[in-house]
Amino acid sequence: MLVLGIDTSCDETAAAVVRDGCLAVSNVVSSQVPLHRRFGGVVPEIACRAHAENISRVIARALDDAGTPASGLDGVAVTNRPGLIGALLVGVSAGKAMALGNDLPLVGVNHVEAHIFASALSGKDPVLPAVALVVSGGHTTLFLVKGVGELAELGRTIDDAAGEAFDKASAMLGLGYPGGPAIEEAGRDGNPAAVPFKRPYLAPDSLDFSFSGLKTALLYHSRGQSKRGRRGDLLPGVSVPDAAASFQETVVDVLVRKTFLAVRQTGVPRVILGGGVAANTRLREKMIAQATRRGVSLTIPDKPLCTDNAAMVAAVGCRLLAGGVRDPLSLDAHSRMTG
Ligand code: KG4
Ligand code: ZN
Numbered sequence: 001m002l003v004l005g006i007d008t009s010c011d012e013t014a015a016a017v018v019r020d021g022c023l024a025v026s027n028v029v030s031s032q033v034p035l036h037r038r039f040g041g042v043v044p045e046i047a048c049r050a051h052a053e054n055i056s057r058v059i060a061r062a063l064d065d066a067g068t069p070a071s072g073l074d075g076v077a078v079t080n081r082p083g084l085i086g087a088l089l090v091g092v093s094a095g096k097a098m099a100l101g102n103d104l105p106l107v108g109v110n111h112v113e114a115h116i117f118a119s120a121l122s123g124k125d126p127v128l129p130a131v132a133l134v135v136s137g138g139h140t141t142l143f144l145v146k147g148v149g150e151l152a153e154l155g156r157t158i159d160d161a162a163g164e165a166f167d168k169a170s171a172m173l174g175l176g177y178p179g180g181p182a183i184e185e186a187g188r189d190g191n192p193a194a195v196p197f198k199r200p201y202l203a204p205d206s207l208d209f210s211f212s213g214l215k216t217a218l219l220y221h222s223r224g225q226s227k228r229g230r231r232g233d234l235l236p237g238v239s240v241p242d243a244a245a246s247f248q249e250t251v252v253d254v255l256v257r258k259t260f261l262a263v264r265q266t267g268v269p270r271v272i273l274g275g276g277v278a279a280n281t282r283l284r285e286k287m288i289a290q291a292t293r294r295g296v297s298l299t300i301p302d303k304p305l306c307t308d309n310a311a312m313v314a315a316v317g318c319r320l321l322a323g324g325v326r327d328p329l330s331l332d333a334h335s336r337m338t339g
Helices: 035-040 044-066 085-102 112-121 160-170 181-189 212-223 238-267 281-294 311-322
Strands: 002-008 010-019 023-031 075-081 104-112 130-135 140-147 148-158 272-275 297-299
Touching: 002 044, 002 085, 002 311, 010 044, 010 075, 010 311, 023 311, 035 044, 035 281, 075 085, 075 112, 075 311, 085 104, 085 238, 104 112, 104 311, 112 130, 112 140, 112 148, 112 272, 112 311, 130 238, 140 238, 160 181, 160 212, 160 238, 160 297, 181 238, 181 281, 212 238, 238 281, 272 281, 281 297
Parallel strands: 002 075, 075 104, 130 272, 272 297
Antiparallel strands: 002 010, 010 023, 130 140, 140 148
C-alpha cells in the first residue's frame, strides 16, 4: 500500500510517500525556519502563507522522489489536528484535492499520534501496548498506546512543553531559534552540573510535567538576579555553555524519570519516544541507558523523523486505511487534539 502523507500543522511544509506503513520512499520537508527566525518563534500568519505558496511544489517533489504518479497511490493521509488552524487548513485542502482529483481514499491524522508512529518507519511495527512520550514544541505528553486511535493519556505538561522550554531558554541565553538544537550545540562543552537546577518532579507519583519554573530559574541565572530581583547572584564561573548544558540535563532528567515511572505504573515494559525533542542526543543517551538498565525495550525514530515530517503521517494513515477508515471530503481541521 502506497500512501501520500501531508503535514502543515506548524512551520514545516511536508509531504512523503510511504510503502506499507513502514518504509518512507520519499520524505520532503520544506523548512520555514529562516522566515520565523527573526521573530524568535513561529508567526501563524507567515506560516499559513508560506504553506500555501509551497504545498503544491512539496507534494510534486514527494511524488517525483518516490517515482510514482498520483494515480499509483492507494490513499492520502493528512494531518488535520492539532496545530495552527490556518496552517492545517492548507494541508487539509491539498489532501482533499489530491484525493478528489485522483479518486483516492482520504484519511485525517492526529499529528501527535503520528509522532508516536514515526517509530514504525524503522522497518518494523512497534510492539504494543507501549508507553509513549511525545515531546515537541507544542506537546509533552505520556500515553499508553494500544493501537492506532487507541491512546490513553497518562500525564502531560501543566504549563510549557519541553521544546517550548528549550526555545525560551535559548532566547534567554541569546542562542537563537529553534532553541533545542541551539542549546544542545552550546551545551556540548558545558558542565551539566554547573547550575544545580531543581528538578521539577511535582508529586512523587505524578506523570505530569512542569517546565515554566525551570525557565524562570534560568532567567535569574542568566541575568544574575536573585529570586527577589537583586543583581549579583550569578554563580561564579557559570558560562553560557554551562547554563545550556545544565538546563538540558534538567529537562532530560525529568523526561527520563517520568517515562520510566509510567513504565512502572502501567507494568508495560516498552517505550516509544517521538517529537522534535527526541532528536536531542543527551535525551536519547539517557533513555537508552535507563532502558538497558531496566530491561525495557525502547524505540526512538531516526533524528530526521523526530522533528515534523509527513512520513509519520502516512505511517498512521496507512494503518487507518488498512483498517477501513475513510474520511469524507468535508474533513475539517481542528486546532486541538480532540473535538
Ligand atoms: O515535533 P516538532 O518538530 O514540532 C512540533 O510538533 O512542535 O518539535 C519542535 C521542537 C522545538 O521546540 C525544537 O526546539 C525542539 O523540538 N527540538 C529539540 C531538538 N531538535 C528540535 N529540542 C532539543 N534538542 C534537539 N536536538
Ligand atoms: Zn510535531
